[in-house]
Amino acid sequence: MSEGEAKKRIAILVKEIKHHADLYYKKDHPEISDEAYDSLYKELVSLEQAFPHLRKSDSPTARVGGKILEGFEKATHRFPQWSFDNVFDWNDLQKWEEKIYRLINKEPSLSKNDLEYIVELKIDGLKVILDYDNGVLTRGSTRGDGVVGENITENLKMISDIPLSIYNKNSVSVIGEAWIEKQQLEKINKEREKNNLNTYANPRNLAAGTLRQLDTRVVKGRNLKTFIYDLDSTSENISFNYHHEELNFLTRSGFSVNTEFLKTKKIKDIQSFYEKWTAIRHDQQYGVDGLVIKINNIAICKALGHTAKAPRFAVAYKFPAEQQTTQVLGITLQTGRTGVITPVAELEPVHIDGSMVKRATLHNMDEIERLDLRIGDTVIIEKAGDIIPKIKKVMINLRTGKEKKFNLKKQAQKNDLVLSKEVSLAGVTSWYVANTSNEVRIQHLSYFVSKRAFNIEGMGEKQVRALFQAGYISSMSDIFKISYDQVISLPLFKEKATHNLLNAIEDSKIITLSTFITSLGIRHVGEEVAELYENEFNDLEKIINASVDDLVAIHGVGNQIAESTVDYFNNKKLLKEVRLLQDIVIIKSSDNGKLTHNLEGMSFVMTGSLESYTRDEMKKQIKDRGGKVLTQISTKVDYLLAGAKAGSKLKKAQDLNVSVISEQEFINTFLI
Secondary structure (H helix, E strand, O other): OOHHHHHHHHHHHHHHHHHHHHHHHHOOOOOOOHHHHHHHHHHHHHHHHHOHHHOOOOOHHHOOOOOOOOOOOEEEOOOOOOOOOEEOOHHHHHHHHHHHHHHHHOOOOOOHHHOOEEEEEEEOOEEEEEEEEOOEEEEEEEOOOOOEEEEOHHHHOOOOOOOOEOOOOOOEEEEEEEEOOHHHHHHHHHHHHHOOOOOOOOHHHHHHHHHOOOOHHHHHHOOOEEEEEEEEOOOOOOOOOEHHHHHHHHHHOOOOOOOOOEEEOOHHHHHHHHHHHHHHHHHOOOOEEEEEEEEOEHHHHHHHOEOOOOEOOEEEEEOOOOEEEEEEEEEEEEEOOOOEEEEEEEEEEEEEOOEEEEEEEOOOHHHHHHHOOEEOOEEEEEOOOOOOOEEEEEOHHHOOOOOEEOOHHHHHHHOOOOEEEEEOOOOOEEEEEOOOOHHHHHHHHHHHOOOOOOOOOOOOHHHHHHHHHOOOOOOOHHHHHOOHHHHHOOOOOOHHHHHHHHHHHHHOOEEEHHHHHHHOOOOOOOHHHHHHHHHHHOOHHHHHHOOHHHHHOOOOOOHHHHHHHHHHHHOHHHHHHHHHHHHHOEEEOHHHHOOOOOOOOOEEEEEOEOOOOOHHHHHHHHHHOOOEEEOOOOOOOOEEEEOEOOOHHHHHHHHOOOEEEEHHHHHHHHHO
């Protein structure tokens, strides 16, 4: 990036970050997530480091906190309230420890042997500072800019777990986070929706908004809580050698201290603790957005001191972001198995939730128009758990005027695609390429051999494409006619891989009726609809000869699905291919595969990661035995099948007294 481009980007980032900081700190009404804000902030820091002479004195990076809200008195803190520097992954953590080692080595009085860590949860609430004089709470305030905050004493007195007096009569300031339970957030937001009021974005937002209420009765009614994690005092009567002694003192004094902390000398233990909490963070009633790692030995802490913004002896280890900002480099077209065209955003690579994201599906042209997305836009990318990355929002205020609108017709002409339009009953517009297109045929054949269909191991899109381009396959039935000489002639295959592929093709020839229907790639007909067809007719000929009325009569099958199915089997060329497949493979009813243990009428929900089966395989095991697989926990569910790192569904199942069964228990009970 040139200096001129950097100057423009810095100016626009500064303006945008200030806007969102004002919404977050002053108005408690954020428009973007903390993670998206952090992403913009990191980009600004990076540019200012590359071009330090472009950094201005009023840059957001030169300031620690927010502004003072009108309506509350200013409160100058007895002790500066620092923020923490951040690390984001294992490499960052190692570098931070190496830096600590270097600093310790410069101090002859310090030793690495005394280095020990206290690792606490980073609660996503509102930071509060409580001042006690002669054992009595005299003032409570927000953090503000780290030097001056807002005096919210009367509101903080409404929080029941904050002691109004403590046994120690010295002057102390204790620091913690005020937070509110997620279930309270849901309850309050429902009430606000009924009254046509804006809802709160998250528990932190609600806690902050509550503590800025001018009516203390509102505060009292919302049942806020606190976790206290630090204290400051000038008194020689309050002196500790280790941070864990401070935590013990706070507990004895009647403060709520989160007991989920780790004491260790090894950063590998910290990483394990981090990975554990990354998996279960969403299951807590309080928000957790990372860990805070502190050196336990206070003598080392004092020796290391602070930078202008943050302590050197502590760091925040942020959880993998589920949202990040990045730029759209281009929009390409992806062809599906039925010829449907899906626009895909090509992105400046960015780490989200532990993985590098370079692309995000845009679903259809309606989505591009809804987002008002343009090539060159800065966007917020969202990825939760295993969900495919998607564009959550376009940062319109960051536009420079150089962004370009996407033109579908020009892109199609560029790729020699002839498109046709289809509008669903719901009004969604889809664009299709003719089924005769080579790319559509390759995608369809790739789907035919995939796990959801014939499940031919060792045969994916890459292998299908090579066989197709070599002229060895052009239809579904061709796959079962491939010879050894054809496969071994391709660079992709050596002798062992060739034998493995041919054996896998042979093994795939026995298939259930519903899976066979799925494999045909009929438009709008996936696994669920194929199972409905099998359950209704239990015979391929009956499905082939069914009318639209016959199919629509099945609960869960609409006109569009029924018409698509009938059109498929009325196509002489497609039906001829089905007949060829009938001569090659053995199609059996799923009923024939049902085992002794019948799950008829029983319903299951799955959570966590499984070891012996994939999710799809386990789902099939249950359905083959007559059971149902649901997605949400309720009192109607018979079993929660819980794998490793089970999530929030486990707690909900326990709360609703739904039976919980492990993967091995399920196998021993129902599969053996």
